Amino acid sequence: xxxxxxxxxxxxxxxxxxxxxxxxxxxxxxxxxxxxxxxxxxxxxxxxxxxxxxxxxxxxxxxxx
Amino acid sequence: xxxxxxxxxxxxxxxxxxxxxxxxxxxxxxxxxxxxxxxxxxxxxxxxxxxxxxxxxxxxxxxxxxxxxxxxxxxxxxxxxxxxxxxxxxxxxxxxxxxxxxxxxxxxxxxxxxxxxxxxxxxxxxxxxxxxxxxxxxxxxxxxxxxxxxxxxxxxxxxxxxxxxxxxxxxxxxxxxxxxxxxxxxxxxxxxxxxxxxxxxxxxxxxxxxxxxxxxxxxxxxxxxxxxxxxxxxxxxxxxxxxxxxxxxxxxxxxxxxxxxxxxxxxxxxxxxxxxxxxxxxxxxxxxxxxxxxxxxxxxxxxxxxxxxxxxxxxxxxxxxxxxxxxxxxxxxxxxxxxxxxxxxxxxxxxxxxxxxxxxxxxxxxxxxxxxxxxxxxxxxxxxxxxxxxxxxxxxxxxxxxxxxxxxxxxxxxxxxxxxxxxxxxxxxxxxxxxxxxxxxxxxxxxxxxxxxxxxxxxxxxxxxxxxxxxxxxxxxxxxxxxxxxxxxxxxxxxxxxxxxxxxxxxxxxxxxxxxxxxxxxxxxxxxxxxxxxxxxxxxxxxxxxxx
Numbered sequence: 001x002x003x004x005x006x007x008x009x010x011x012x013x014x015x016x017x018x019x020x021x022x023x024x025x026x027x028x029x030x031x032x033x034x035x036x037x038x039x040x041x042x043x044x045x046x047x048x049x050x051x052x053x054x055x056x057x058x059x060x061x062x063x064x065x
Numbered sequence: 066x067x068x069x070x071x072x073x074x075x076x077x078x079x080x081x082x083x084x085x086x087x088x089x090x091x092x093x094x095x096x097x098x099x100x101x102x103x104x105x106x107x108x109x110x111x112x113x114x115x116x117x118x119x120x121x122x123x124x125x126x127x128x129x130x131x132x133x134x135x136x137x138x139x140x141x142x143x144x145x146x147x148x149x150x151x152x153x154x155x156x157x158x159x160x161x162x163x164x165x166x167x168x169x170x171x172x173x174x175x176x177x178x179x180x181x182x183x184x185x186x187x188x189x190x191x192x193x194x195x196x197x198x199x200x201x202x203x204x205x206x207x208x209x210x211x212x213x214x215x216x217x218x219x220x221x222x223x224x225x226x227x228x229x230x231x232x233x234x235x236x237x238x239x240x241x242x243x244x245x246x247x248x249x250x251x252x253x254x255x256x257x258x259x260x261x262x263x264x265x266x267x268x269x270x271x272x273x274x275x276x277x278x279x280x281x282x283x284x285x286x287x288x289x290x291x292x293x294x295x296x297x298x299x300x301x302x303x304x305x306x307x308x309x310x311x312x313x314x315x316x317x318x319x320x321x322x323x324x325x326x327x328x329x330x331x332x333x334x335x336x337x338x339x340x341x342x343x344x345x346x347x348x349x350x351x352x353x354x355x356x357x358x359x360x361x362x363x364x365x366x367x368x369x370x371x372x373x374x375x376x377x378x379x380x381x382x383x384x385x386x387x388x389x390x391x392x393x394x395x396x397x398x399x400x401x402x403x404x405x406x407x408x409x410x411x412x413x414x415x416x417x418x419x420x421x422x423x424x425x426x427x428x429x430x431x432x433x434x435x436x437x438x439x440x441x442x443x444x445x446x447x448x449x450x451x452x453x454x455x456x457x458x459x460x461x462x463x464x465x466x467x468x469x470x471x472x473x474x475x476x477x478x479x480x481x482x483x484x485x486x487x488x489x490x491x492x493x494x495x496x497x498x499x500x501x502x503x504x505x506x507x508x509x510x511x512x513x514x515x516x517x518x519x520x521x522x523x524x525x526x527x528x529x530x531x532x533x534x535x536x537x538x539x540x541x542x543x544x545x546x547x548x549x550x551x552x553x554x555x556x557x558x559x560x561x562x563x564x565x566x567x568x569x570x571x572x573x574x575x576x577x578x579x580x581x582x583x584x585x586x587x588x589x590x591x592x593x594x595x596x597x598x599x600x601x602x603x604x605x606x607x608x609x610x611x612x613x
Contacts, residue, residue: 003472007441010456010473014444017452025452056465058171059458060295063302063322 068333068355073132077282077356078312079197081129084217086237092244096122096214097412099233099246101221101259104131105196106380106397107252108203112150113405115212116525119412122244123213124235126220130204133357134195134280137310138391142481142508143398144188145520145580147202155202159311160192166291168474172298172346175464176471185561186511187518191391193289193310199394224249224262226375248408249376252401257382263373267366267385269436274447275321275362276388279336282313283344283353292347293446293474295461299346300339304446307343314356317343318388320447321360331360363387363443365436372425377404384432389442389476392435399481399579400428406525406578410602415545419604423489431482442476481508484581488605491575491584491597501567509580512562514551519562522549526578527598532563533570537591546575546598577601 001009013032017025037046067073074081098114100107103125111123139160147153168176180190207213222241223234231249235242251259260267292307294300306318317340321330329335336358344353367384371377380397404424410416448454463470484490484506491505503510512519522528527546531538533553541548553563553570566574566585573589574582575597584597600606 003475006469006472010460011441014448014450014452014456017455018450019452022451025455052466053463056462058296058462058465060304060454060461061301063300 066331066333066358074129076197077354078314079195081132081197084128086128086218086239087216089239092216092235093242095230095245096120097246098122098248098250098408099124099231099244100250100252101125101233102251102253102257102380102382103127103200103204103207103215103217104252104254104380105136105199105203105394106401107250108200108207109146109150109398109401110250110252110379110405111213112152112203112206112210113402114409115210116150117406117409117413118212119409120212121214122216122246123207124216124219124221126218128218130197130200132197133359134197134310134314134316135359136196136199136391136394137193137308137316138394139192139194139199140391140395140480141186141188141190143395144192145508145511146398146402148187148521149402149523149525149580150203150206152202152206155205156192156194156199159198159202160194161289161309161311162189162192163289163291164190166293166476168293168295168471169297170295170461170464173465175461176474178475185513185518185565187520191291193308193316195310195312195314196394198311221253221258221262224259224376226373228374231375247375247412250404250408251376251378251382252380253382255381255385257378259376260368260378260382263376265368265373267368269364269366271362271364271366274443274449275327275330275360276318276447277321277330277336277339277358277360278316278318279340279358280310280314280316280356281340281353282356283315283349283351284313285309285315285349285351291476293476294343294346295474297343297346300342305343305346307347315353319343327360331358361388363389363439363447365440367429367432367436370425371429372421377408377421377424379404379428383428384435386432386435387439387443389439389446392439396428396431396435396482399431402579403428410578416602417604419606420489420602421604423487423604427482427484427487427489430484430486434482438477445473481581483507489577489583489601490605491600493585495587497585497587498567501565503566503574503582503585505582505584507582509574509576509582510565512560512565514560514562519549519551519560520580523547523576523580527583527601528576528580529594530562530566530568530574530576531589532566532568532572535571535573535589535591540591541595541598543595543598545602546594 020028098121100123165179219237222236231246289309294305308316364385371383379400407420444453448457460470460473524547529548532551551562572587574585577583
């Protein structure tokens with residue numbers, strides 16, 4: 001996938017999260033993951049990627065007041 | 066702003082000139098073109114007109130250059146423009162060229178990017194130089210020519226136009242007077258007075274993010290590159306950009322949190338604290354001096370039309386673009402070059418008025434393209450919604466281990482917009498190799514040629530790149546085109562133009578005076594080329610055909 005296509009996916013996910021709001025964005029992302037896993041068709045690889053996603057759970061910190 | 070006790074014009078590295086108001090004699094004489102605003106874009110337009118022998122009156126309300134370093138990143142396309150105007154030497158002597166940048170997340174490098182460069186290019190992809198020097202070097206060119214009547218301390222307080230021209234009331238410390246001009250270029254910046262007097266408004270979005278830019282002087286001789294720091298430990302939650310400039314000046318650029326008020330953010334003690342934190346993060350612990358600081362916000366605003374009769378808006382008066390991607394100054398320079406050659410051609414009687422409409426079309430499309438590109442950069446640097454914020458965090462976190470994710474942090478700096486759908490651009494009539502970047506509407510790629518470069522040989526008019534033997538060149542019955550003959554066995558001649566342009570024997574490329582590609586033919590003939598030049602001089606309409 002080209003960088004440009006990857007950016008389109010990035011934007012679609014960002015806008016999906018905003019569209020469904022804090023209440024439902026987790027569900028939205030979970031559905032996306034299940035659909036992608038189904039498309040990948042490989043449970044072992046899916047589990048590896050789920051493991052990889054749990055590394056470095058670092059987000060931008062809040063600025064000091 | 067300046068540190069306590071220092072005046073606006075005191076600087077650690079730059080001596081601001083003081084310009085007097087003009088002498089009263091001869092002020093009211095009419096000129097073909099008046100340009101309001103002697104910032105970089107107004108000066109570029111004036112110098113472009115002068116290249117064609119067109120005189121203009123250039124006015125500016127200030128008595129010196131803009132204060133502070135402001136727009137510091139100058140792209141290759143702007144260096145090509147400086148060369149066209151015979152002004153490039155001082156820029157090359159002073160600027161800091163660079164090719165790369167690095168991005169860090171919580172102190173760990175997640176990306177090193179390299180901007181496209183090759184030995185076939187005369188200039189590097191990016192240079193840093195303070196805006197005062199940009200203005201100084203352009204002004205030195207203005208001072209050398211009698212064609213530009215420069216009037217400092219002069220503001221326009223009234224403007225009106227009819228079918229025959231524009232009437233301006235100008236005011237300087239000695240009084241008011243009127244001048245008449247055939248054409249007016251409004252280069253008077255983001256808060257354009259001309260725009261206001263004509264009742265026009267910029268349209269678009271005012272984004273919420275606010276940023277501080279602060280310049281310091283410190284002795285830190287390291288390789289020149291651009292640094293981006295996401296969430297640095299010394300300043301958690303912040304996004305910081307760091308650029309090196311000439312004279313040991315460093316630019317530090319960071320977002321202000323939404324709950325901080327502007328006065329507080331601009332307080333000298335807070336600026337000093339933020340700078341100290343950033344320097345600590347970079348491991349710099351030697352002395353430094355504070356030079357200047359300012360704020361800006363990321364806007365995407367533009368005029369609905371850049372041409373209003375005999376008035377053209379160029380640079381920030383026409384459009385305000387976000388800072389990420391360094392497209393404000395660099396696109397403004399392309400505005401100045403674009404209107405400059407077209408207006409000169411119309412004034413000289415070489416082209417029809419319709420050519421001027423293509424300025425509006427081409428440069429407005431270029432702005433919209435900037436909005437699209439900078440929107441992505443802005444949403445990554447400073448996300449405005451929860452969704453973009455979560456995605457940014459996910460990308461940064463993944464980028465620590467996965468290379469693909471670091472690409473989201475690439476700033477994708479300015480490259481010139483391609484005028485693919487411009488009325489001046491000729492459609493291909495045969496198929497070409499998709500790999501070449503030399504497509505109709507694109508900026509003409511450069512190539513090594515002899516001891517110099519291909520584009521060095523372009524004149525101020527059209528250029529025809531004739532590869533091998535092109536038929537019927539005797540049918541080109543105009544002095545407005547210079548023909549450059551190029552070999553097709555490029556490797557043997559140590560000139561790769563034929564490869565770069567995907568050109569076989571008998572092919573030709575027509576370059577516009579601004580060195581963008583107008584049209585190309587694989588089996589070119591002089592009569593076709595001549596017809597195409599006439600089409601462009603008619604503003605993109607084939608003469609005799611109705612304008613659609």
